[in-house]
Amino acid sequence: MKTFDTIAELREQLDADRSAGLAVGLVPTMGYLHDGHSSLIDAAVAANDRTVVSIFVNPLQFAEGEDLDDYPRDLDADRGLCGAAGADYVFAPAVEEMYRRAVHTVVTVPGVSAPLEGVHRPTHFAGVATVCTKLFAIVGPCRAYFGAKDWQQIAVVTRMASDLSIPVEVVPCPTMREADGLAMSSRNVYLTPAERTQGPALRRALAAGIAAVEAGERDPATVEQVMRSLLAADAPDGAVEYAAAVPADTLVASGPLTGDVRLLLAVKFSKARLIDNDGVRAG
Ligand code: PAF
Numbered sequence: 688m689k690t691f692d693t694i695a696e697l698r699e700q701l702d703a704d705r706s707a708g709l710a711v712g713l714v715p716t717m718g719y720l721h722d723g724h725s726s727l728i729d730a731a732v733a734a735n736d737r738t739v740v741s742i743f744v745n746p747l748q749f750a751e752g753e754d755l756d757d758y759p760r761d762l763d764a765d766r767g768l769c770g771a772a773g774a775d776y777v778f779a780p781a782v783e784e785m786y787r788r789a790v791h792t793v794v795t796v797p798g799v800s801a802p803l804e805g806v807h808r809p810t811h812f813a814g815v816a817t818v819c820t821k822l823f824a825i826v827g828p829c830r831a832y833f834g835a836k837d838w839q840q841i842a843v844v845t846r847m848a849s850d851l852s853i854p855v856e857v858v859p860c861p862t863m864r865e866a867d868g869l870a871m872s873s874r875n876v877y878l879t880p881a882e883r884t885q886g887p888a889l890r891r892a893l894a895a896g897i898a899a900v901e902a903g904e905r906d907p908a909t910v911e912q913v914m915r916s917l918l919a920a921d922a923p924d925g926a927v928e929y930a931a932a933v934p935a936d937t938l939v940a941s942g943p944l945t946g947d948v949r950l951l952l953a954v955k956f957s958k959a960r961l962i963d964n965d966g967v968r969a970g
Contacts, residue, residue, distance in 0.1 A: 688770045690777045694785075694825050697778050701739065701827055709736035711829040713855075715822050718742040718779075719759040720768045723863035723871035727832040728772035730860050735830060739776040740769045741822055746782060747790065748814025754958075759876055778825075785821065794820045796850070799842045802938050803951055804962070807928050815840055816847045828854040836862040836870045838951060838964045839938060862963070864890065870963045877959035881924060888921035889952050889963040896932060896950045897967040905943040905969060907932040910950070918954060925954035925961070935966060944969040 691697040701711055712731030716724055724740075731738040742765055749755035762779060769777050793813050800812035823831065833841045845857045863871045868890035869883075878886060892914040899913045910932035918927050933940050935947035951964040 688774060690779060692780050698825060704737045711735055712738045713826045713829045713831040714740045715819060715831060716740060716742055717744045718765050719761055719873040720765045721871050723834055725768060725772045726863050727834060727860050728774050731832050732773040738774045739778055739826060740774045741778040743780055743785060745814060745818040747817055748811050750808060750810050759873055793817050794847060796843045796847050799846050803929055803931060804839050812843045816843055819844050820847060823853045823855045830856045830858050832858045832860055834862060835859050838949060874959055878956060882956040885922040885924055886961060888918055889954060889961055891921060892917040892952060893950050893963060893965040897965060900944060900948060900967045900969050907940050907944055922954060925956050928953040928955055
């Protein structure tokens with residue numbers, strides 16, 4: 688496995704690979720990798736001839752006061768995980784390599800960025816869309832693998848690639864969970880022991896919401912209340928930022944639930960902020 692820290696060298700390698708007829712898979716990450724990332728690398732390795740994992744804590748997607756400085760980092764361990772999972776290349780650029788001067792060009796994806804995360808982290812998705820546009824431009828034509836835990840992020844990146852005619856296929860992959868149901872996340876290390884025991888409540892709240900829809904409930908407010916009640920009982924130390932039951936395509940509530948519905952949650956604990964989601968069909 689080779690590690691690159693410059694854009695030019697990675698580009699040269701991947702251009703040569705594609706010229707030799709090899710298909711490229713990209714797994715964009717911010718590092719501190721876990722089994723959820725391994726499953727993305729597995730999917731990339733299975734479908735492509737060369738897999739590159741990018742490891743870059745992107746300052747643009749952190750707002751003032753968020754955890755940019757504290758964000759956990761361990762490049763040696765990350766390289767070990769990438770190698771074990773069968774990745775061919777790691778791209779780990781410094782901030783100065785990715786942003787050589789003040790950033791004037793920012794990619795925004797209005798609409799799908801606005802609700803849910805967009806309300807609570809209004810500048811976040813512009814940072815994500817901008818760095819993913821850069822990664823797609825650096826890596827070139829490829830398949831790019833993203834975890835479904837960040838459901839809205841997938842919607843934003845998919846829309847961005849489509850609107851800008853970028854030859855990258857965005858591939859959503861299932862959320863990986865701990866044995867008790869907590870969705871894997873690099874930020875789970877921020878949970879205190881007491882909060883960690885409450886984390887799996889998000890999964891149970893989603894299951895309760897899905898059960899309500901499957902039992903015929905079509906009022907989004909009622910489904911949201913079902914999820915909030917479970918969180919109030921089982922995750923009392925968390926503040927619910929949103930509990931939403933929305934159309935899966937727009938993510939914006941619009942009357943009774945119908946068709947593909949997405950249930951999404953965000954819960955803020957003392958330092959960790961957990962998100963999770965799941966889908967259900969409202970017949
Ligand atoms: O999901 C993440 O880890 C990040 O948002 C991403 C896609 C790597 C962009 O920095």
